[in-house]
Amino acid sequence: MSSSSFPDYYKILSLSKTATAEEVKQAYRKESLKPITEALTISQTVADAYYVLSDPTRRREYDALYNSRRNRSDDPASSSDFFSQFSGMFGSAAPGGQASPGAPGAPGAQPNAEGVFADVFEELLRPEVDRIVPWWSWVGTVSGAGLGFIVANVPGLMVGAVAGNRLGAIRDAKGKSVAAVFAQLGGNQKAEILRALALKVLGSAL
Numbered sequence: 001m002s003s004s005s006f007p008d009y010y011k012i013l014s015l016s017k018t019a020t021a022e023e024v025k026q027a028y029r030k031e032s033l034k035p036i037t038e039a040l041t042i043s044q045t046v047a048d049a050y051y052v053l054s055d056p057t058r059r060r061e062y063d064a065l066y067n068s069r070r071n072r073s074d075d076p077a078s079s080s081d082f083f084s085q086f087s088g089m090f091g092s093a094a095p096g097g098q099a100s101p102g103a104p105g106a107p108g109a110q111p112n113a114e115g116v117f118a119d120v121f122e123e124l125l126r127p128e129v130d131r132i133v134p135w136w137s138w139v140g141t142v143s144g145a146g147l148g149f150i151v152a153n154v155p156g157l158m159v160g161a162v163a164g165n166r167l168g169a170i171r172d173a174k175g176k177s178v179a180a181v182f183a184q185l186g187g188n189q190k191a192e193i194l195r196a197l198a199l200k201v202l203g204s205a206l
Helices: 021-033 044-053 056-066 076-089 113-120 122-132 135-173 178-184 187-205
Strands: none
Touching (some): 021 044, 021 187, 044 056, 044 113, 113 122, 113 178, 122 178, 122 187
16 A cells, blocks of 8 residues: 555544544444454554544544545555644644643654553553552552661661552552553563453453
């Protein structure tokens, strides 16, 4: 397919042009998990499609271009080309002026696929993330233990670990987004979470 093709995000998400916002979200959940069952990777093209179609303003601007194009394609390369050419017309802020987890990091860049995924699946991801690693509690424990060891050798290490764990729990309670925590996980931890999520969502749908 030509690299200058126009990405057909409706086709990529298996949607009609009249799809509602909820239908777009459900389609993203289904399509984003398909490659995970095979390769344990998050699809960038599917994330691009959701990022554009889930926001009324971005969707309206995309539709204006869509209606004038005949060379539509579901080739991943077409999505990359689209953002390099047209992403300037999209705002990166979510309602209320707060940047969304999946917002592109620079002009012409594609959305952050992991950020989009974590944002949409936050409700289902949180228990999986918490099960794999209580992130800030773990960081707090290690930091506190290191400080305790420096101050008072082994006994101080134990006291410092407890204090650090408490500190971490407080930071976590203050609200670190699932997207931010998920982004910090290692490859194996992410793979385990994605596998569990795919089984939970697609397993019940099949």
